[in-house]
Structure formats: C-alpha cells, structure tokens
Amino acid sequence: MENKPIKDFILERLEAKGLTLDKTAMLTGISKHFLEAILKSEWKKLPAAPYLCGYFKKLEQALDIETGFLWKKFQEESEIRTSGASDRLPENRFAIKAENRLWLVPALIIAAIMVYVFVSSGKVTGIPDLAITNPLEATIIVNNSLFVLEGNVDPVDKLFINGEEVYVDKDGKFRENYSLQSGLNTFEFMAKKFLGKETKVVKQIIYQEENN
Numbered sequence: 001m002e003n004k005p006i007k008d009f010i011l012e013r014l015e016a017k018g019l020t021l022d023k024t025a026m027l028t029g030i031s032k033h034f035l036e037a038i039l040k041s042e043w044k045k046l047p048a049a050p051y052l053c054g055y056f057k058k059l060e061q062a063l064d065i066e067t068g069f070l071w072k073k074f075q076e077e078s079e080i081r082t083s084g085a086s087d088r089l090p091e092n093r094f095a096i097k098a099e100n101r102l103w104l105v106p107a108l109i110i111a112a113i114m115v116y117v118f119v120s121s122g123k124v125t126g127i128p129d130l131a132i133t134n135p136l137e138a139t140i141i142v143n144n145s146l147f148v149l150e151g152n153v154d155p156v157d158k159l160f161i162n163g164e165e166v167y168v169d170k171d172g173k174f175r176e177n178y179s180l181q182s183g184l185n186t187f188e189f190m191a192k193k194f195l196g197k198e199t200k201v202v203k204q205i206i207y208q209e210e211n212n
Contacts, residue, residue: 006073007039013063026146026177028058033167043078047165054164128157128191130199139204142180147205149176153191160190180207 004012014024021039025032034055037045046052056070134150153159155172168174178185189201 005041006070006077007041009073010039010059010063010070013065017063019062022177024059024062026179027062028055029164029176029178030055030058031167031176041077043074051165126193127197128193128199129154130159130189130191130201132189132201132203135203135205138202139206141206141208143208143210145180145207145209147178147180147207149178149187149189149203150174151189154193156193158192158194160192162188180205182207182209 014020019027021032021035024030025035034046037043038055047055052074053071056074057067059065060067060070130151130153132149132151134148149161151174153168153172153174155168155170157168157172159166159168159174161176166174166176178187183206185205185207187203187205189203191199
C-alpha cells in the first residue's frame, strides 16, 4: 500500500469514507484548489512547505491516516535533485572575457532602473488592499455550521486566513468554505505584499445551533 502514489492513496481513503472534494474542503479548511493540485501531483501549485505540511496533517486526521505518512510520501515524490559529487563545473565557467565587459555596466544600469520602476509601482511594496465581503460585519451570529468566507485582494499579493495561505484567482477574489465550531469562531485575514507591509482584518462568527 505504501508504494502507491500519494494521490491514489488519498483517493482510496476519500472513497472509503464517502467524501467529496467539496466536503473534504469544508471539514479540513483546505482550499479545494489545493486539494485538486495534490490529487494531480501538481506540486508547483501548492504553498510553501510549512503550510503544505499542515494541510497533510489535516488530511491525515480527516481520513484516519497515520500521522506523518502523507508528508513522507510527498517528500519521496517531490524529491529535489541536488548536484552529485561527480558533477563538475566547466573550466573558467565564471570568467568574464575582456571583450564582453563593455556591455556589463550598461546592463547593470538598465537592470537597476527596471527594479526601481517595478518597486515604485507599488506592486511589491506599500500597504496591500484587503476587502472582506462575507461576512461584512465585524461580528455576526449564524445558525448554520457551514460558512463561506469571501473577499478581494490584489492578485499579486499573498492572502492568509488564520496563518494559512489561501488561493486567490486572477481577479484577486477568494472564496473559502469553513466548518464552524459551536460558539465563537475568530478569523484573521492578512494580505501581504512581497516587499511591503501587511493588512489585517479580524472577523468573528458566533455559531448557535438551532433548538429543535
């Protein structure tokens, strides 16, 4: 069983428990977009390792899988190639020939100008915009355990909900399904630019079960 690809192993467990991707996303809080990437072994579409490790732990809990098993399988399937001892660099690989040095200074100047323009454009610096459209109020009371968090950010910025990175589409919109716990549920939204500051918004959702 351990020799199976991670996607086949997860699919078997989902089928055994009668879970769909939508329901799994609600149970674990993992974006359906990321779940689909895992099942397609599209590792480049997944977030950084610390967040991905947390996703695998949630899947292991939801699917009754041994703790650490999925992370180990992922590391095996996405093993990073490193240079071996027999690899050799070409002779004079980093040597700059005298006749090629003439273009080096103007090239560096052009590169510096491009970096300055890019940084000054506000795409990677400054304070990011963050708008939460659902819920609109700071605190709300609901009677349904399933809730959809929605909002907008700049598509080039990163978005985190309670410390976990969330998928944002090309228009900057996001939509995340969550299974609420009884009582108070607190959600911290954080938008972050690559070289800029962070914008945080906190929303509280109180889930009250309906009395029969």
